Amino acid sequence: MTSAAEPVFRRAERADLPALIALFAADALGGHGDTVHPDAFARYERAFERIEASANDILLVGVLGGEVVATAQVTFTTSLPSRGRTNMTIEAVQTRDDMRGQGIGAKLIHHCIALGRERGAGLIQLMSNAKRADAHRFYERLGFKKSHAGFKMVLEALPAAT
């Protein structure tokens, strides 16, 4: 792994959407049914607007050579346990396939951690599919503890992409 790649991290803009959708569509393991098919675009656009409208959410992109090469979303949630601590959740983390092994993902997570500190989060949390052994080692190297089990229940099957 070299550390030469120095991506710039910033909030996602609407113009980043096609590149972001392509990142998720390329991820077969998650089984999230993402697609670059134009019929699905309006759904992503609505989601982007909701994320933008939420004061608790920040959608980030990592840009290198003018291209979106990585993304993550952070969500801030205050709850009562731990004396009313604010937690930051990281999700929807992706690095473009051909950009792996350059430390971009680690820089992205470090950027998220810095954002969490800036905003006063007392804890950062995330879930990773049980099958992603590489991702688990990655997060442990970055200082996360695999202390929890993650449970999911799908309520709505995805519509066909047509």
Add this chain to the structure above:
Amino acid sequence: MTSAAEPVFRRAERADLPALIALFAADALGGHGDTVHPDAFARYERAFERIEASANDILLVGVLGGEVVATAQVTFTTSLPSRGRTNMTIEAVQTRDDMRGQGIGAKLIHHCIALGRERGAGLIQLMSNAKRADAHRFYERLGFKKSHAGFKMVLEALPAAT
């Protein structure tokens, strides 16, 4: 387990705070450092105000015989994967120690699931401490799949309760 207990579920109110804090303070396993000490109250109050102010968060209580016997917080997050799906996260789940084994926790989670459907969530997710084997069986019985690992990183140690 009997199913006689029929709690009413509603949004938490400020007057519920002392009972809610007592629920979290009684939970030794989570190691969350919660306390009913009056010096800590202001922090819980600020957290309650933030939860109330967030359009994406709902703090629930289960009430039985006029007393708060259970609680959970749900957070709605829209993100890009799964074609812009809205996910609901359940956290800060507690049932009062002396009220266990009456199906109150299961009713609370069913109430959360119904809320998720009402608000158009496509997926419900939660994390549970790896040590809570009973909780894992509970969530699996309710239809959740333990498909993920949960990672945490503490940024801020709790202040002393004094």
